[in-house]
Amino acid sequence: DEDAARHARVRAFGRLLEQxxxxxxxxxxxxxxxxxxxxxxxxxxxxPVLTVRTRLFYARRExxxxxxxxPSLAALAKELSGTEEAQ
Numbered sequence: 001d002e003d004a005a006r007h008a009r010v011r012a013f014g015r016l017l018e019q020x021x022x023x024x025x026x027x028x029x030x031x032x033x034x035x036x037x038x039x040x041x042x043x044x045x046x047x048p049v050l051t052v053r054t055r056l057f058y059a060r061r062e063x064x065x066x067x068x069x070x071p072s073l074a075a076l077a078k079e080l081s082g083t084e085e086a087q
Contacts, residue, residue: 005072009072012070012072012073013070013073016063016066016067016070016073017029019062020059020062020063020066023045024055024056024058024062025059026045027041027052027055027059028055028056028059028060028063030045031052031056038052038053
C-alpha cells in the first residue's frame with residue numbers, strides 16, 4: 001500500500017511540475033532533484049546565475065501553490081514554502 005501511495009504521489013507531482021514553464025521547471029529539476037548549484041545550472045541553461053536563482057524562486061512559489069490543490073502532496077507544499085522563506 002505504501003509503495004502504491006508513493007507512486008501516486010510521484011505521478012501527481014510530475015503532473016504539477018508540467019504546469020510550470022519549461023525554464024522554471026528545468027532549473028527546479030536541476031537544482032532540487034539533481035542537486036546542481038546555481039552556477040552549474042547557469043552554464044547548462046546559458047543564463048546568468050541571478051536569472052537561475054530567480055527562476056528557482058518562482059518555480060518553488062508556483063509549485064507550492066499548485067501543491068495545495070493536491071491533498072496527497074500537502075506536506076511537500078509546506079516543505080517548499082519553508083524553503084522559500086529560508087532564502
